Amino acid sequence: MSSDRRRAKRYGVVSIFPEMLSAISQYGVSSRAIDQGSVALEAWNPRSFTHDRHHTVDDRPYGGGPGMLMKVEPLKQALHAAKAWAGEGSKVIYLSPQGQPFNQRAAQRLAAEPGLVFLAGRYEGVDERLINAEIDEEWSIGDYVLSGGELGAMVMIDAIVRLLPGVLGHNQSAEQDSFSDGLLDCPHYTRPEVYEGETVPEVLLSGNHERIRQWRLKQSLGRTYERRLDLLQRLELSDEQQRLLEEYLEERKQ
Numbered sequence: 001m002s003s004d005r006r007r008a009k010r011y012g013v014v015s016i017f018p019e020m021l022s023a024i025s026q027y028g029v030s031s032r033a034i035d036q037g038s039v040a041l042e043a044w045n046p047r048s049f050t051h052d053r054h055h056t057v058d059d060r061p062y063g064g065g066p067g068m069l070m071k072v073e074p075l076k077q078a079l080h081a082a083k084a085w086a087g088e089g090s091k092v093i094y095l096s097p098q099g100q101p102f103n104q105r106a107a108q109r110l111a112a113e114p115g116l117v118f119l120a121g122r123y124e125g126v127d128e129r130l131i132n133a134e135i136d137e138e139w140s141i142g143d144y145v146l147s148g149g150e151l152g153a154m155v156m157i158d159a160i161v162r163l164l165p166g167v168l169g170h171n172q173s174a175e176q177d178s179f180s181d182g183l184l185d186c187p188h189y190t191r192p193e194v195y196e197g198e199t200v201p202e203v204l205l206s207g208n209h210e211r212i213r214q215w216r217l218k219q220s221l222g223r224t225y226e227r228r229l230d231l232l233q234r235l236e237l238s239d240e241q242q243r244l245l246e247e248y249l250e251e252r253k254q
């Protein structure tokens with residue numbers, strides 16, 4: 001009897017390129033999460049909600065200018081169908097360069113939602129009135145411009161799905177993930193013991209799990225200090241973390 005008697009989370013994606021979703025539905029952890037029933041993923045194509053001969057999904061922008069916008073009516077109908085499937089309380093998320101920066105904390109919060117609908121914009125984007133009427137949260141996966149919102153939606157879904165209970169096998173690996181404690185990940189090593197003349201840090205061969213835990217935490221703290229001081233400054237370090245970081249910085253001076 002599978003321990004995962006939880007109801008599958010339903011994630012709908014509104015996109016004119018539904019086949020792109022195979023990148024997360026056919027591979028790796030996210031495809032396993034679907035197979036084991038932790039999550040259901042469904043694409044909703046605005047083109048299926050057109051009634052003209054050419055299945056038109058784009059329209060000209062008022063005020064002129066280059067490019068087209070997504071046609072309002074097919075988009076609205078696709079969004080409503082997706083919401084009905086995902087559950088009426090589902091949050092509708094719009095990916096755009098104007099969104100708030102997506103991060104691990106947002107992934108953790110969204111992983112608690114029962115259903116989500118992602119709107120992947122194409123062309124030059126979407127009518128502002130549709131955004132006001134239909135969108136609950138606008139997110140960006142980074143400060144750069146993409147040809148569409150699908151990759152952003154898939155990035156968010158991947159980050160969220162791996163946090164769902166029972167998805168990552170032994171749950172603690174999600175907690176040990178970098179960013180789960182707000183720190184960057186420590187270095188990792190596997191065979192051979194000597195690679196291009198470089199050995200594995202002896203502590204990792206010691207079998208002393210407490211020493212290994214402390215070494216890994218020290219490395220995460222030191223790396224976060226060196227590469228992303230902005231992340232470190234946001235954290236309240238425990239006494240142990242403070243001590244380990246100081247030791248790391250001392251050792252760096254030698």
Ligand SMILES: NC(=O)c1ccc(NCc2ccccc2N2CCOCC2)nc1
Binds near residue numbers: 095123146152
């Ligand atoms: N950073 C991100 O999360 C991100 C997300 C989407 C995205 N593009 C789709 C898009 C969506 C909404 C509005 C405009 C657009 N664009 C369409 C193509 O032209 C530029 C504007 N780009 C980057």
